[in-house]
Amino acid sequence: MKNAKKILLNTLLLTAVSFLMQTVNVSFNVWLTNRxxxxxxxxxxxxxxxxxLSVTLGCGGIRLASTRLTVEADAKGENPGHxxxxxxxxxxxxxxxxxxxxxxxxxxxxxxxxxxxxxxxxLRVLALSLPFIAMSTxxxxxxxxxxxxxxxxxxxxxxxxVKIVCVALMLARLLPKGVEYGVIxxxxxxxxxxxxxxxxxxxxxxxxxxxxxxxxxxxFTLKSITRIALPDVSGAGARSVLLMIExxxxxxxxxxxxxxxxxxxxxxxxxxxxxxxxxxxPSAILTSLSGMLVPEIAECKARGMENRITYIIMxxxxxxxxxxxxxxxxxxxxxxxxxxxxxxxxxSAFYIQLLAPLIPVMYCDMTVDGMLKGLDQQLYSMKYNxxxxxxxxxxxxxxxxxxxxxxxxxxxxVSEIVNxxxxxxxxxxxxxxxxxxxxxxxxxxxxxxxxxxxxxxxxDVTGVSAAYSVFSITVCILLSLAxxxxxxxxxxxxxxxxxxxxxxxxxxxxxxxxxxxxxRNAV
Numbered sequence: 420m421k422n423a424k425k426i427l428l429n430t431l432l433l434t435a436v437s438f439l440m441q442t443v444n445v446s447f448n449v450w451l452t453n454r455x456x457x458x459x460x461x462x463x464x465x466x467x468x469x470x471x472l473s474v475t476l477g478c479g480g481i482r483l484a485s486t487r488l489t490v491e492a493d494a495k496g497e498n499p500g501h502x503x504x505x506x507x508x509x510x511x512x513x514x515x516x517x518x519x520x521x522x523x524x525x526x527x528x529x530x531x532x533x534x535x536x537x538x539x540x541x542l543r544v545l546a547l548s549l550p551f552i553a554m555s556t557x558x559x560x561x562x563x564x565x566x567x568x569x570x571x572x573x574x575x576x577x578x579x580x581v582k583i584v585c586v587a588l589m590l591a592r593l594l595p596k597g598v599e600y601g602v603i604x605x606x607x608x609x610x611x612x613x614x615x616x617x618x619x620x621x622x623x624x625x626x627x628x629x630x631x632x633x634x635x636x637x638x639f640t641l642k643s644i645t646r647i648a649l650p651d652v653s654g655a656g657a658r659s660v661l662l663m664i665e666x667x668x669x670x671x672x673x674x675x676x677x678x679x680x681x682x683x684x685x686x687x688x689x690x691x692x693x694x695x696x697x698x699x700x701p702s703a704i705l706t707s708l709s710g711m712l713v714p715e716i717a718e719c720k721a722r723g724m725e726n727r728i729t730y731i732i733m734x735x736x737x738x739x740x741x742x743x744x745x746x747x748x749x750x751x752x753x754x755x756x757x758x759x760x761x762x763x764x765x766x767s768a769f770y771i772q773l774l775a776p777l778i779p780v781m782y783c784d785m786t787v788d789g790m791l792k793g794l795d796q797q798l799y800s801m802k803y804n805x806x807x808x809x810x811x812x813x814x815x816x817x818x819x820x821x822x823x824x825x826x827x828x829x830x831x832x833v834s835e836i837v838n839x840x841x842x843x844x845x846x847x848x849x850x851x852x853x854x855x856x857x858x859x860x861x862x863x864x865x866x867x868x869x870x871x872x873x874x875x876x877x878x879d880v881t882g883v884s885a886a887y888s889v890f891s892i893t894v895c896i897l898l899s900l901a902x903x904x905x906x907x908x909x910x911x912x913x914x915x916x917x918x919x920x921x922x923x924x925x926x927x928x929x930x931x932x933x934x935x936x937x938x939r940n941a942v
Contacts (some may be wrong), residue, residue: 440579445696447583447777449762452692454590455601461600461688466538468666469521469528470545475659477517477549478556480648481510485560485794487647490717493565502643503624506557509644514553521546532667537599541606548610552899558620566629574619582612614717627815653801661808665815666691667825672819686824693762694770702782716793728794735786741912742861745903748867749896751775752875756887756895773828780835787842799845807838841844852899861901862912870902 452460485506492499521528522543529539562571586608593600670687678686709900750757754771758764791800811834818826846852854860874895878884883891908914 436521440575442700443579445584445700445761447586448692448696451586451605452688452762455598456685458685458688459598459601459781461685461693462535462537462586462598463541463605463686464691465535465607465666465670466541466602468536468663469532469542471548472656472659472663473517473521473546474656475553476652477514478553479652479655481506481513481553481652482560482563483797484509484644484647485557486564487717488643489561489564491721494718494721499561499564503557503561504643505651506560507554507621509648510557511550512554514550518546518549521549532558532663533932537602540599541602544603544606544610551613553632555613555617555620558624561624562620570623570627571620574616574623577619578612578616581615582608584608585611595923602614609857615799617875629916647797655801655804657801658804658808661805661812665808665811668815669819670813672815672826673823675820676823678823689766690770690827693767694774697757697767697771698750698919699781701742701778702785703751715797716790720794729851732790732846732850735790736783736852736854737859739753739783739786740779740854741907743779744860744863745867746782747775747778748871748903749899750778752871752899753887753892753895756884760887760892761888771783774831777832780839784835784839787846791842792825792845794849796845796849800842803838803841803845807834810834810837858912862910863907866906866910867899867903870906871899873902874899 436600449461451463455463485503487501488502488506494503525539525542525546528542529536559571578817586605589604589607590601593604606623666687673682673686716731719731751772754775755765757769758766758768758771788800791797812828814830814833815827818829843854875884878891878895883895887895904913
């Protein structure tokens with residue numbers, strides 16, 4: 420019961436923080452788009468693809484290693500401090516190594532890869548942040564493993580505030596010199612915020628380490644870290660390389676289809692800088708849950724609690740399907756209003772509607788990935804991600820020059836569906852989980868269609884949809900969700916047992932009995 424309560428409370432906390440940060444990020448992206456334009460956002464997104472590869476190579480596997488090793492040490496009653504110091508040192512070395520490589524190769528990357536000399540200086544600035552990010556990533560795993568998310572969440576929010584303030588101040592001074600200087604202002608804010616975040620996390624780690632003073636030290640070798648980190652970073656690195664190639668080929672493909680350089684960057688910036696942040700906005704709760712699943716399932720596996728693992732997977736998959744299908748319906752029905760309110764235009768509405776059916780696939784893939792990592796299946800996740808990315812590169816190269824945006828939409832659908840299928844297939848092999856398609860998929864689809872369509876028609880009849888306001892679209896979304904969950908309850912897709920299970924997290928005595936009984940029935 421103690422672990423169940425910690426999981427939910429930490430997930431709720433992370434969800435609240437993630438929603439807040441997602442809201443700030445979307446609002447900040449809107450503000451940036453208005454300041455530097457869609458082409459400027461496209462240039463920034465291209466730079467971030469190279470930066471993403473650098474972060475993956477410098478930090479990949481560190482969080483998973485520190486999480487798994489800390490969980491194992493804590494389960495044995497040992498002091499995880501020795502492990503953490505080695506993980507932080509490992510992160511420092513890896514981050515510095517990749518940082519030096521990026522600094523030495525900046526000119527070549529800007530000229531040959533990005534084909535834009537304006538990206539050289541921003542890349543140099545971002546390279547300086549890699550050691551800070553790597554060490555912060557190690558401490559992220561530590562706090563996640565021990566379910567000490569209040570302090571970590573506070574640092575994340577403070578980091579976001581520092582970044583926004585720094586970017587705003589520097590944009591005011593640098594943007595008049597040109598788009599290139601606007602991008603430099605943004606990346607400089609990222610560097611300062613990452614350094615600030617590391618200092619805060621390190622202070623919290625040092626002050627909190629005293630609570631383990633009476634425990635024996637954990638015995639482990641460097642192989643303990645590399646056994647977990649290297650497969651993860653190898654797979655993530657290979658995928659990031661392919662992902663970077665894919666994203667570099669996208670503007671090239673758009674230009675080959677007849678678009679100019681500015682038009683290609685604008686289309687790319689619209690999809691990746693505006694549409695995807697909107698589609699992924701509701702995923703904050705699942706991102707938080709996925710992060711909490713890794714230490715929880717890893718601990719259950721270490722203790723041999725197979726029934727508990729099956730129970731967690733079944734519950735989480737059911738929640739994910741219900742939530743993601745509802746989010747997809749809302750995004751599709753109110754795409755025009757959301758695009759107009761958030762971005763002050765309807766340019767993104769078409770793409771939001773077009774990609775909304777992918778939301779259940781993307782969201783479920785997030786949670787399944789967390790489950791597989793908790794079950795020590797990161798090698799398979801690595802393999803599937805590499806297959807997915809290699810396929811995307813080939814499809815982008817073949818389809819975009821001929822079909823332009825239509826080709827890229829096809830690539831997105833094929834990529835997400837294949838990756839999800841392979842991951843779920845592996846999960847069914849290593850666990851006894853089963854998905855009831857009629858109850859968990861088809862009925863929720865019918866319910867959200869009726870709910871969102873009904874409210875949307877009502878908004879059209881009353882004239883509300885002609886000029887959505889924040890209040891009116893919020894009311895429409897809440898009405899759709901209330902109707903959706905009422906119908907789900909009516910058709911027994913959400914049962915009293917599910918509601919009681921959720922309530923039981925906040926009770927101690929009765930919940931333990933109910934949980935064990937539910938676990939036996941589920942298995």
